[in-house]
Structures are given as C-alpha cells and as structure tokens.
Amino acid sequence: MDLGTYIEHQGRPAVRFERTYDHPIGKVWTAVATPEGLAHWFPSAVELEPHAGGKISFAGDPHMEPSTGTIVAFEPPRRLAFTWFEDELHFELEPLGEGRCRLTLVNVLGEADTAARNAAGWSVCLNELDRHVAGAQAEGPHSATAAPWRPYYDAYLAAGLPSGAPVPGMTDDSPPAAD
Template identity: 70%
Template sequence: MDRGTFIQHEGRPAVRFERTYAHPAERVWEAVATPEGLSHWFPSTVELEPHTGGKITFSGDPNLEPMTGTVLTFDPPRRLAFSWGGDELLFDVEPIDAEHCRLTLVNVLEARDTAARNAAGWTVCLAELGRHLSGATTDGPHSASAEPWQPVYDAYVASGMPYGAPIPGASSHA
C-alpha cells in the first residue's frame, strides 16, 4: 500500500497518495465527492456546492475551527479539487476497468513542515475510506476504532518527511 509520498506539485510542497479499489469509479466518486460519502472517512463534516467556484464548508473536526473554502474543480466522476485553509486537496478518480479504479489524493500544503502531520492524517482517513468502501461500518478518523495516528506520524518523521508543524491537541511536538 502507498503510505504517501512527499512531492512538489506545481512548485508547492505536497503529499500524494494512490489507492486502487475493486469498485467502479462512480462508487469511489460518491465516497470522495459527496457530503454523505465523505461523512464516513473525512476528518470534517463537509457541505459543498457541487460546481467549480462553489462554496465548501468544513465543521465538526475536533482539531480545527469551522471554515469555508472554494471548489476549485468539480468534474464528475473524475476530479474534485478544493481549498481548505491554506491547503488544496485534489482527488482524481481514474477508471481502470468497469469494476476497478484508482484514487489519487494530493494535499498541496501551505507549509512544508506540515507534510508528516498531514500525511499521517490522510493515511488514517484513507484507511477509513477503504473500510467504508469494503462495506464495513466506520466511525471516522477521530474514532477509537481508526488506525492510531501517532505511530504513522512517527514513521513519516523517521522516513525523513518534513515535520515540525504544531500538532493539534498535543502539548508539544517533535
């Protein structure tokens, strides 16, 4: 499994993930581009206007204040991009065949030192997405049943991914 890679995306730091699912592209699109689908695995409750230029709102994340962003690209069932604070999230859903697709998630970072923190968060979230797509009940990335975040973060730091940004809820950081 792809645990995430630190990259440059159009001159900005980013973390990139790729997953292949035994589901049609339309099923994965519903999970990553609709408020109902996102509710199973995304770290915030999301409401969005489903068109390029639309408003997107985020709330309910215990680590972040509610905020709004802009839908940068809305091209069903292939590409969704939006701003989230100073970051951008890009979701590409690519059909492989009628029953399989590839999801690429790129988190374009506002700051380089958020790479390990955000990569660990997306690793936990994508594990929840995989569980949801497989039909398992998910309680979301902040739940006790989700993959623990800290060991994933520690592994990213040990691998040399940029780190140092404050960690919400922690009294100090590495």
C-alpha cells in the same frame, strides 16, 4: 503500512496518496465527492456546492475551527479539488477496467513543515475510506475504531518528511494525540 509520498506539485510542497479499489469509479466518486460519502472517512463534516467556484464548508473536526473554502474543480466522476485553509486537496479518479479504479489524493500544503502531520492524518482517513468503500463499518478518523495516528506520524518522520508544524493535542512535553 501504506504511506504517502512527499512531492512538489506545481512548485508547492505536497503529500500524495494512491489507492486502487475493486469497485466502479461511480461508487468511489460518491464516497469522495458527496457529503454523505465523506461523512464516513473525512476529518470534518462537509457541505459543498457541486461546481467549480462553489463554496465548501467544514465543521465538526475536533482539532480545527469551522471554515469555508472554494471548489477549484468539480468534474464528476473523475476530479474534485478544493481549498481548505492554506492547503488544496485534489482527488483524481481513474477507471482501470473490470469495475476497478484508482484514487489519487494530493494535499498541496500551505507550508512544507505540515507534511508529516498531514500525511499521518490522511493515512488514517484513507484507512477509513478503504473500509467504507469495502462495505465495512467506517466511523471516521476521530473514532475509537480508526487506526491510531501516532504510528503513521512516526513512520513519516522516519521517512524524512518535513515536520515541525504544531500538532493538535501535543505540547512540547507530550506525545501527539491518538487521532
């Protein structure tokens, strides 16, 4: 199980993930920075104005209301950052030579107690991204073919990531929803 880490990012709590791909940076950029690429693995449908200061909109996530954010950075093919509710998402791509690249995703959290919940969600999403970039069928993190969310959540709890934020689909007496 490939887990992210809990860090501090510019004085704020965050979760960080890193993936290495045997694909050129341009291919992975298309997967993480275009609505067409994001449709395969991101938890919401996304529309974006591809420039710093542009608007980004999110819809279709069964656990969240539609919303809009702001593009903080748009530097193809290396950096995309945007706001999403109280959080910020930072995608950094680094070429590694020989047609390889590294993706670093940092979810800067609005509240520390969302760390375990969000990290589990991003782990599921990144599994879908891995499948998509590899050319396999990726139907998104809410699909029946996606990795189950609960084992990741349990692993992050066991690792001591801050928790306690409400989990969509979970009440005080029920386990979290599978996605």
